[in-house]
Amino acid sequence: MDRQEIVQWLKCSPGEELDSLREKADQLRRLSVGDEVHLRGLVELSNICSRNCSYCGIRRDNLSIKRYRIKTEEVLRCAHKAVKFGFGTLVLQGGEDPGLTKEFISDLILRIKTETDLAITLSLGERNVDEWQEWRKCGADRYLLRFETSNKDLFHRIHPPQEGQPQCDRVAMLKTLQALGYETGSGVMIGVPGQSYDDLARDIELFAELGLDMIGVGPFIPHPQTPLGMKENVKMAAEQVPNSVEMGLKVLALARIVCPGANIPSTTAFATLDRKSGREMGLCWGANVVMPNLTPVEYRKLYEIYPSKAASTETPEQSRDAALIQIKHLGRTPGRGRGDSPTHLEQLTKPIRKEG
Ligand code: 5AD
Secondary structure, three states: OOHHHHHHHHHOOOOHHHHHHHHHHHHHHHHHHOOEEEEEEEEEEEOOOOOOOOOOOOOOOOOOOOOOEOOHHHHHHHHHHHHHOOOOEEEEEEOOOOOOOHHHHHHHHHHHHHHOOOEEEEEOOOOOHHHHHHHHHHOOOEEEOOOEOOOHHHHHHHOOOOOOOOOOOHHHHHHHHHHOOOEEEEOEEEOOOOOEHHHHHHHHHHHHHHOOOEEOOEEOOOOOOOHHHOHHHOOOOOOEOOOOHHHHHHHHHHHHHHOOOOEOEOOHHHHHHOOOOHHHHHHHOOOOEEOOEOOOHHHHOOOOOOOOOOOOOOOHHHHHHHHHHHHHHOOOEEOOOOOOOHHHHHHHHHHHHHHO
């Protein structure tokens, strides 16, 4: 698929053509990763963030939220809950919080790995190679870092660098993570002000070029306490992509088509914009993963990267039950085991084949 063809899919109107995109993605999903829907228990470790991204509700300059950092013992309780619920993976996500030190995270990984068989996915933003290396040594399996948009100007505008630091290169960081042996995930927001159709098509091409093991996408949701949530600041692209559920679903489908073996979640952004059927629609448009939230309820509403985030008052049990009901309703089955990405497993066996 070339860029022009991707743009055409992104612009196609509801009807037969769009139905065929969904069917193609759903069929490829079934052939490549099957009918199992993997459940990943999500723990939001900290909403403290040293960065000031203009789209994100937990940005440094948002003084209107109460900040928290979870304690190790609390994360361990979440890990045991994940095991009890039959999940194969724990996702540890957080802002770029200097208090989530290399040692704190290393200790957490070691303790989870000692006490459970869970796979561990980290989603802790831009960190040093030294930290990534150490966490990998401790047993972390996967790392998520969305590049957000492949348009460098737009990325730099919405993602200012750390004070006194040069602009970062997330694509180079993803390659570093891959070289360290992480199963590597990335993704973008859809419909950020300033994002054109061509930009978004390029994002999808980049998923394929990077050979991602995991891809997370979701529509941009304006947060009123951020620059991009205030109308007067917003500069649209000439060919602006809408931040709609429909556009998000098209990107999900195209992500599945360009990376058939990737693990692709139906993200919370879809469930937030369409409470009734957002999650299920994602699973019908190419997704094969859901991430029920295991964060203790008292912290959950504080991790507001965008407003009215779905499931922000649910208990972990309710999040699990909702996911299981949706999976059953679609005639799919909850995944068993760790749910590693077939793309990554293929890569691992390559050198062995060569030697043999
Ligand atoms: N709308 C949608 N997605 C957002 N994210 C952050 N803020 C928003 C928002 N306002 C996404 C980013 C980030 C991920 C954790 O959440 O893509 O990488």
